[in-house]
Amino acid sequence: MGVREQIDRYTDDQPPAKREELRELHRRILAISPDAKLWFLDGRNEAGKVVSNPSIGYGTATLSYADGGSKMFYKIGLSANSSGLSVYVMGLEDKTFLSGTYGSRLGKAKITGYCIRFRSTKDVDLHVFEEVVTDALS
Template identity: 75%
Template sequence: MSVRERIDQYIADQPPAKSAELRELHRRILAISPDAQLWFLDGRNDDGKVVTNPNIGYGSATLSYAGGDTRAFYRIGLSANTTGLSIYVMGLKDKTYLSQTYGSRLGKAKVTGYCIRFRSVEDVDLDVLEEVVADAMSPGPAGGLS
């Protein structure tokens, strides 16, 4: 199954309201960066154990780890969770960037060092979410990305 097919299946497998919101966010992210590399992570580790929620990924970045290892990964992640939706901005060097730059304008969202979590798209300002995505997907070090 291709990455696009796995993404479509993941979105379709969600409850109807969450599926519609995921589909809308997926469409908006692709409109901002139509040529972005797509990823799908099923949430399982190398041993097949579920360790996280499945994620749709967009773009490509090289993540650096404290031990000096690097890994290719996505720049933006989108995931459904038990209480709503999450958008991940990977590769941020400054863990306060999201909350300081966007937090007060996002609406009813919890913002951590690299995650924006919210119950519904109705709770957040979608124009601001699009700014976050455009910032993260832009080439170079915008937003403290590596």
């Protein structure tokens, strides 16, 4: 099964309200960067154990590890979770960048070093969301 089909299956498996919000954010990200590489991670590690929520990824980033290793990964991630939705911005060196740059304008969201969590798209300013995506993928 291809990545697009995996993404469709993942969104289809969500409860109706969350499904529509995931689809809307997916459309917005693709409108901003239609040629971004698409990823789908099912949340399982190499041993098949569930270690995270499944996520849709966009773009490419090189993640560097403290031991000197690195790997290719997505730049923006989108995931449903038990309390809403999460958007991940990978590869940020400054863990205060998201909150300092977008926090006061984003709306009702919890922002950590590389994650923006919110209950519903109704809680956030989608124009600021698009700014986050544009900045990350450019």
